Amino acid sequence: MTLPTIVLVAGFGDTCSVFEPLLGTKLAQTYNLAAIDLPGFGAPPLAGRTTLERLAEFVDTQARRRGATRVLAHSVASITASLAALRAGSSIDTILSLEGNLTADDAYFSGMAAAFVSPDEFRSAFLVRLGDLARNDVNIERYRSAVEGADAQALWELGVDAHALSAAQTPGDLLAKTQRAVYFYNPANLSAASLAWLQKSTLERICLPGTSHWKCFDQPELLAERIIEKAGTG
DSSP, X not given: OOOOEEEEEOOTTOOGGGXXXXXXXXXXXXXXXXXXXXXXXXXXXXXXXXXXXXXXXXXXXXXXXHTOXXXXXXXXXXXXXXXXXXXXXXXXXXXXXXXXXXXXXXXXXXXXXXXXXXXXXXXXXXXXXXXXXHTTOHHHHHHHHHHHXXXXXXXXXXXXHHHHHHHHSOHHHHHXXXXXXXXXXXXXXXXXXXXXXXXXXXXXXXXXXXXXXOHHHHOHHHHHHHHHHHHOOO
16 A cells, blocks of 8 residues: 655754654654755755745655655744645645744744854854754754754855745744644744744644654654644545
């Protein structure tokens, strides 16, 4: 029997390594998990500028090639997945958002880029900040390693673009415009602005108390169960 496919898309500067714990769960027995690296972040960078729209085009293409209707997106990749799903003729009808950006306040890391004019200076400063955070969080240590391997130009350009988009429109509104979206979150991890947005929204959601922003590592079995409950098998 052919399993339905879920395309897995990592967050800002990250690679598909963030999803590795899910490969050992029931989720991998229920779906074909297609973890993809985005251009510049584990895969060769794009020719020209790296933007959310161009990465969305890449995700849309990958989903169509695989006949995938579902995308599991972490953090800022939720914006990318939303834009991909809203492209004409997209095969994506369900976005499973792991604490995706809802408001501008959620651009914890990507928002840093706008303060720098040099890609190399931004990545260096970003790595220093992650190094400080990693002292108390093994998940940040893995993330820092992924960012260290990212293309500096792509990282900076994506951060600047994500900051600009979040200032011009509300990321959560993009997610809500898609055919179907399910938001997985721990309220303790969200900004006050995003909690307020979520309270007013009709967005389908699953609360996962006690989990960090890196749910795939914290409680992969629990996350897998909740995804299966909401993603369906058709």
